[in-house]
Amino acid sequence: MDLTWSPEEDAFRREAREWLAANVPRDPLPSGDTRAGFAAHLEWERTLFEARWSVVSWPEAYGGRDASLWQWLVFEDEYHRAGAPARVTQNGIFLLAPTVFAFGTEEQQRRILPRMAAAQDLWAQGWSEPGAGSDLAAIRSRAVRDEGAGGWRLTGQKTWTTRGAFCTHLFGLFRTDPEAERHRGLTYFLVPLDAPGVTVRGFERLDGDEGFAEVFLDDVLVPDADVLGGVGEGWRVAMATTGSERGLTLRSPGRFLHTADRLVDLARTTPESTGAHRDRVVQAWIEAQAYELFTLEQVTSIVEGRPVGAESSLNKLFWSQLDIALHETAAELLGPEAEIDGPWSRGFLFSLAGPIYAGTNEIQRNIVAERLLGLPRR
Amino acid sequence: MRFAVAERDAALAEAAGEVLAKQAGAERIRAGWPGGDAEAVDAVWRTLAGVGVSGALVQESADGLGLGLDENALPPLMEALGRSGLPVPAAETVAVGAPLLAAAGAPQLPDVLKGSALITVSLTPGAPVPFAARADLIAVPDGEGLRLFARDEVALEPVGSVDGSRWLAQVGAPAGGGLLLAEGPAELAVAHRRGVLATAALLLGLGGRMLELTVAHVRERQQFGVPVGSFQAVKHALADVELALRFARPAVLAAGWAQAAGDSEAAVRTSMAKVLASEAARKAARTAIQCHGAMGYTTEYDLHLYAKRAWALAADWGGPAEHRESIGRRLGLAGPADHVSEGADA
């Protein structure tokens, strides 16, 4: 056990902290899930990129800093502590990029990654369909071979696509083999949202922001160069990186540590708070620390070559429940002010999505029970 | 940064684990209940002492009994002891009693390190003391200090416990008598923190053992023509136990590190560990009994032995609410006066 940071990591932290202190916008940006807010967030993303803070863990050649996983954690911690804006590029950087690194050709990596880092291309995740949510293998959107055009023609509908109305590109799964069942015969495609035949309709989430979209595809031509990881390999390619969606990289501890600190501040400055409030505040604060400690243990495992696998389901269950606990406790402290539109009520509404996206918590509990505990499948 | 148990700490836990696997099944827990063969329990304890368990935190001495490890050794070792359910004053001896005897240069140390004298310690004034009804040496608070007595120097009044292997007794000690083992809030705070840490780790082990028993049971037990473990309600309940235990364990390891490193957050880290481990073990006990059905509600089956210990330890050395209160004060949230043995480093 050694819970101290190295001098290099400390230096990295100082550099990040100083840069963030000088650059994070003084006033919070409007929500990145609205049209105006998204534009403001893009400007911030480009500021991050220019200072090479947008993708710290990537190779320098693609705009990163070759940061270690430890340094990445340090950066995330500082980022959230500085109250820096939410990352509207997140679904590209944290969900697609690991897949491109693992399965993309060199040509694809060179074409896709630098533009993603620079927030020139903005990626949306096109997995869910009206009839395929938890049961992702039930997707019906299909791709038909067009030999003459050297590509595939995509038809179907994706939905609940986060920031789909503002993004430029979509990554998603499509059925390339109409005979194949379930998770067989699927292919991972990269689709520009301005391609002929694509229609995007934004719609409101629970919080009233236009954060969701439906994406309709009607005979959209996608060249072979935009197949990621091989025809018919879509399921394997998509699943290989679900761990990053559920676990550590989607939700680093910094986010919750920062919210927990805000909660403690709120409790300190709420004269009406009682012992019962205090008990809940402390419990939520403890859980935020526990999430950090769990991730330190996890990063040690990863760094020492022990893969995380199904354990990322534990991350997902824990952080999503923690986020709700933090915000519900804040609502208790705020009393009649809890309903006022502001950071706490908005955070609360967003926390309610945590147990749904990235695989619902019921699905995660199935995974924990079956893969970690070895209970029988039905 | 390396968040993993160091090799030498793991080695001790493994050595203890081997002894426990061979000699300490559930029948040994039953042996520790009133009317059982307590000598059989003591024999295991002596074997454990022989591999260095009792003296883990004591400096190496001429007779080679102390291992000279620090608090980082406690989480893995105590988790192994907790998992076995062996009814011995493990936290009281390894984390608190032996190091204090060593620091005080007490002549009773060698017998404690050999496991031939059973020691127990309580830092809570007036509370019934675990194992006092069968210990040879009993240390109890006296004003600002902690004093050690031989069993015939104190008045003992046995108190029934939900866990019969706890040997609770109310201890009446003559004021100012015995041997002064520790004095002042600072020394008591260190002892208290070690006891809390060790107890948290015992709880992790107990929780893990209960989960393991339950997983084995629900895979075997059939109803409606299928294993009950294939029902989603059962799966999800057990997944939640795994979740609670897996998030408590790093907190316990971190508390051990903070104590050993003299970290300024040691008190908070320790309280966190106790909160999370206590809640996780309680959840494990409750869920394990539910998933066993009526079988879990008997004393013929072994589960109750671990569950009862978990209930006792979750409340001992400060229950979750008390430790949350203590963290709350350190976070600057107003609350009632500090706990006596924690005031020193506030």
Ligand SMILES: Cc1cc2nc3c(=O)[nH]c(=O)nc-3n(C[C@H](O)[C@H](O)[C@H](O)COP(=O)(O)OP(=O)(O)OC[C@H]3O[C@@H](n4cnc5c(N)ncnc54)[C@H](O)[C@@H]3O)c2cc1C
């Ligand atoms: C804020 C937010 C952002 C999202 N962003 C995206 C995005 O960018 N791209 C994208 O593709 N999708 C996105 N989604 C969609 C998300 O992936 C799906 O909502 C999720 O997979 C669940 O599918 P569903 O909504 O169809 O629910 P359903 O699958 O219909 O589930 C309904 C309920 O039934 C339960 N259930 C279903 N199957 C089981 C089972 N086997 N065992 C036990 N319970 C079960 C579920 O847990 C849930 O409680 C987003 C969702 C949200 C809320």
